[in-house]
Amino acid sequence: MITMDQIVREGDPVLREKAIELDLPASKEDHNTLEKMLQFIKNSQDDELAKKYNLRPGVGLAAPQIGISKRMLAVHFTDFNDKEYSMGLFNPKIMSHSVEKTYLQGGEGCLSVDRDVPGIVPRYARITVKGVNLEGEEVKLRLKGYAAIVFQHEIDHLDGIMFYDHINPDNPLQPPENSKPAEEI
Structure with missing residues (x-):
């Protein structure tokens, strides 16, 4: 079981590496790792388990966050329209995005960042993501608003990018041009 002890914190070089693509079908080891990542996210949202194991709640986890520089991510959340997303993906890739x-x-947070980082993180309002799920099926997801933000945050981890890299250093609380808050999309 993954706990907060396995979560790599900012400053660790693995968080700044570009993760490698996996050969598919995934090895048994990679498959098991991705299943454990998804279970960690689910556990982190269960009040009883989170308290028992001292887990910070999260909605997504990328493999570099547990020290593995491979293109794998897990998400478990419900968007603002009550649509649930719960999956692990191998080799996720953003195929297209909106202008x-x-x-x-309220800004973004991260399991690998133990401090509050105030600021608006500009993201694409709509994205299309392709990847391979835990069942070995290729999936294509059209995402908008909160779901698009979560996936962009996790895919950024696979490219060595932290959420705060996107914050405008001169005016951190300034919303980006041509944008709406995710709550309104």
Whole structure:
């Protein structure tokens, strides 16, 4: 079981590496790792388990965050329209994105960042992601608003990018041009 002890914190070089693509079908070891990542996210949202194992709640986890520089991510969340997303993906890739931007009004957080980083993180309002799920099937997801933000955050980890890299250093609380808050999309 993955706990907060296995979560790599900012400053660790693995978080700045571009993760490698996996040969598919995934090895048994990689498959098991991705299943454990998804279970960690689910556990982190279960009040009883989170308290028992001292887990910080999260909605997504990328393999570099547990020290593995491979293109794998897991998400488990419900968007603002009550649509649930719960999956692990191998080799996820953003295939297209909107010009329009979005952001979370309260900013973003990260399991690998133990401090509060105030600021607006501009993201694409709509994206199309392709990847291979835990069942070995290729999936194509059209995502918008909050779901698009979560996937962009995790895919950024696979490219060595932290959420705060996107914050405007001169005016951190300024919403991006041509944007709406995710809550309104």
